Amino acid sequence: MFLKKVALAGVIGLGLATTSAMAEELKVGYSLPATSHYGAAATAFGEELERLSNGKWTIRQFPANALGGEREMVEGAQIGTVDVVMTSTGPVGNFVPETLITDIPFLFRDYAHAHAVLDGPIGRAILDEFPKHGLIALAWAENGFRNLTNDLRPVRTPEDAAGLKVRTMENPVHMTAFRTLGVLPTPMAFPELFTALQQGTVDGQENPIGVILSAKFDQVQKYLSLTQHVYSPALVILSPAVWNGLSDEEKDWFKQAGKAAAQAMRKKAYDDAQNGIAELQSRGMEIVTDVDRAAFEAALAPAFAEYAKTFDPAKIEEIRNYRP
Ligand code: EAX
16 A cells, blocks of 8 residues: 655745645565665665656665564565565465475575576566466565574584574475474574574574674574575565556556666675675674585485475476576
């Protein structure tokens, strides 16, 4: 639902009541602080949309879970209480099962591979499934490659990870992977995570560097292992309550704003991944760089066998071997 913002007051104050200037203010929600890659995305979205629409739309940002966790925000977009959600794919598979294939660990080799797949026909086809589930997806954005943190011991191998109680996103693909590693997966909404780590309800969690930094998990976690075990896509989601009222030209503006958001998010997530590790170290985390990633991938063999039953194995291979 739009929050109507009558921008007339300022105009009249200047004695320039030449335009009816009624901007429609969109509520944009995300789970991290405004300084994060999500904030960068929201700001880029707002600027681009305002520019393209000549001020018809403005945005109001609700960072840091102000509108609830990612699952709740996506629900909000479905029913029209939230206009735009910038979210990881974490809980999205519970709404749009077609996204789940992108959550498979060790699926994407690097950023270029992920971007090629998601921005190409495979990614497009997944975005096209959203309307069937009462949502609009404007673009694939980026949360980043996820890394394991914990408070008990340095983790280099799957054996080191086994037995840890690790918070996962509310995502069945991720949970299968962690269970396979002998980790006790504890699905939990992101807003509860800091306290759960602080109180020792869970020993660890996993997230991209930009998330660990901006959520200040260094305050409650000692060890950061650069596992990069899974690429974590993000999405710019729009409520159908907004979309259905748009002209074709306006829809195009929203898509372009979604792309600008995705670009800004990818850039900030990448910068954080490059510069954030040193920052986390200076804040007192012990960084484990010599992670045996090949051993983690090998230990996940039973999980891969399970994914091959849940998903079309040919599609998984197509993604793995994708060349634009
Ligand atoms: O989207 O829940 C998570 O761990 C996500 O990566 C986080 O909310 C950023």
